[in-house]
Amino acid sequence: MKLEHHFAGLGEAFYAKTSIQPLLKQRLVEFNQALAHALSIDIKSPQTKRILSGEEPVEDSLSMVYAGHQFGGFSPQLGDGRGVLLGEILDDQGWLHDLHMKGAGPTPFSRRGDGRAVLRSCIREYLASEFMHAMSIPSSRALALYTSSQAVYREQPEPGAMLLRTAQGHIRFGHFEYFFYQGKEIELNQLIDYCLKHYYSDCLASDTPLESMLIQVVERTARMIAKWQAVGFQHGVMNTDNFSFTGETIDYGPYGFMEDYQPDWVCNHSDHEGRYAFSRQPGIGLWNLNCLMRCFSKHLERDQLVAILQHYEIALQTHYEALMTAKLGLPEGHNVTNLLSSLFAILAPEKMDYSLFFRLLSHLLPDEFDLILDEVVDRERMRAWLLDYQQARLALEQDWSQVSMAMRQVNPKFVLRNYLAHEAIEAADQGDFLPFRRLLSVLSAPFDEHQACDQLAQRSPEWGRLLEVSCSS
Template identity: 75%
Template sequence: MKLEHHFASLGEAFSSETLIQPLLEQRLVEFNQPLAAFLSVDIKSPETKRILSGELPQKSSLSMVYAGHQFGGFSPQLGDGRGVLLGEVYGQDGLLYDLHMKGAGPTPFSRRGDGRAVLRSCMREYLASEAMTALAVPSSRALALYDSREAVYRETPEAGAMLLRTAHGHIRFGHFEYFFYQGKHAELDQLIDYCLTHYYPDCLAAELPLVSMLTEVVKLTARLIAKWQAVGFQHGVMNTDNFSFTGETIDYGPYGFMEDYEPNWVCNHSDHEGRYAFSRQPGVGLWNLNCLMRCFSKYLERDQLIAILQCYEPELQSHYDTLMMQKMGLDSVEVMQDLVPDLLTILAAEKLDYTVFFRLLSHLEANDCEPLLDEVVDRERLRTWVERYQAARLAMVDVDWSQTSFDMLKVNPKFTLRNYLAHEAILAAERGDYLPFRRLLNVLNSPFEEHPESNVLAQRAPEWGKSLEVSCSS
């Protein structure tokens, strides 16, 4: 494994040298072999294994400094309080990928914390990041999971763990906020040049490279959130320090995947005001981008920044429309937009399972709607909607009902990461049994396949499973 250290070359204003501090009796319990092969990381190499676990210290490993707006309030200095960037490696696509360890121990930015992570949170991030990747949602990914016999104290003592994760980059909106509000203009210049060179090199050929790069960031963010809304994902903590400059989902904490459809659903029980509720995510994305654009006020005119931000809403709407057309097997935006509001109203009123409903819709026959009607109390209301929907599909040009259903099954997953399934897998792992975790990971890696042996993992959550709380504590 050949580690690169491009971010480290920016200098000490951007980070502090930090070493991974291995846990007590630490074990490698899960390794993402397909991802490792893509990154040319050979875990069978004794040296590579020792580097990744922190047993062989790397002098260029570091923790990043950044700022961020957290639940609307600005924190002028945050940073990797428990994370260590080992360096970067090249993937088979020729792009650089960070290797970043979560739970690596105290850093200069730990703010009196222990710098550790617990097994519960590491497993949840591993499962979510791989599930999102399989759903074609840009995301960080999990490369390795370590457990240990070291106790980490949160509400109660828990097993300490570390998660080695990868992403195109871990530069956040908060990186730019840190240097802008500190008045460190030379460092802000460096960061802009670094991002243009390493993440947006095509923009260098544009007449205005910075405008081109920021426009791309806005569009990537818009498309990312459109995907969140289409798959029913709620991030839970959409602070600017949790937003990636490369348009990836990062920092999985109190996230959730929609089960019973509820537009104002809040998965993070610490978000008492519902700031980051599911229906508010598109607006929060724009708010965060506004925060980011302020950091470039010395480079671009106000009208230029406004024009860049104005790309957000049409990009998000267009991408969301395309995704929903695919989920519904339609070929017209207008028809889809006519049908979706009434459908979502029905889903909310009936508390229908979002994933189950769209999977059933994919199996719908041209002249039979009984399987769907059996899901609801108000059968006539849904029947009226289904008849409209069936007529719309039959009216499509060159309609092939079977082919359309086949295509819908490729975008409407059978399996989703239900909170209670993650909870059960975590409880088993805490007892030393990782089999439920691996079974769940297997279906999440290919969620559109039938996996008949795992049908139980596609079932709706029991009532007790719908009331589990997820917090930021990890």
């Protein structure tokens, strides 16, 4: 395994040197073989095992410093309070990826925290990030999960764990905010040059490389959030320090995948005002980008920054409409605005399961509506919508079965429901990782039937609907 250390070359204004501090009686319980193969990582190598577990320190490993707007308020200095960047590694396509350990122990940015992670949060992130990858949503990914006999205290003692994860980059909006508000212009310019070189090198050929890069950041962010909205994902903590400059979903904490359709659903029990509610995510994405653009106010004129931000709404709306059109089995460019608005007006009062509805729709046969009608109370209202929907599909004179098959490749059968993660965590706490691996298997191929695992595709039981997650998750 060959680690590179490009970020470390920026200098210690950008980080503090840190190393993984192994947990007591630490052991590897899950390793992502497919991802490791793409990164040419051989876990059978004794030296690789020692490096990844923290038993052999990496000379240039570090914890990043950054700032961030958290629930609307600005924190001038944050940083990796429990994370260590081991370095970067080339994949089989020639792209660099960060190797980053969560729960690696206290760092200078821990802010009186213990720097540790619990098994519960590591399992939740492992499952979510691999599911998002399978859904073609840009995301960090889990490479390895370690558990231990060490107790870590949250609301109560829990097993300590570490999660090794990869991402194209861990640079956040908050990195730029840190250097801008600290008045560190030299370091801000270094960071800009670094991102242009390593993440947006195609922009260097432009006459206006900075503007070109920022337009791509805006559009990547817009497309990411459009995918969130289409799949029913809520991040839970959309602070600027949790937003990736490369347009990847990072920092899985109190996230959730919407079950009953509720536009104003809040998955994070700690978000008392509903700032990051599901329906507000697109607006928060733009708010965060506004915060980011302020950091370039000495590089570009206000009109230029406004013009860059104007790419957001167009990109988000265009991508979201394309995704939802595919979910409905209609051709790209077909106007689905009325169909969607009337559908959502039905799903909300029915408290219809969002993912289940679209999966059932992909199995629908002409004039045979009971599959869906049996799931609702107001059958006549739903029947009227289904007739309109059927008419739209039949008018296109496409092969119904082929379209339905294509729909099943964009409407997952399996979704990471909160109660499923809870059951996997409870079993793992007792040393049984089989439920976790079984759930991971279906979430890694969520469009497949996996008939032996049909129970994992069912609605949540009543007790499962009452589960809550908070920032400690």
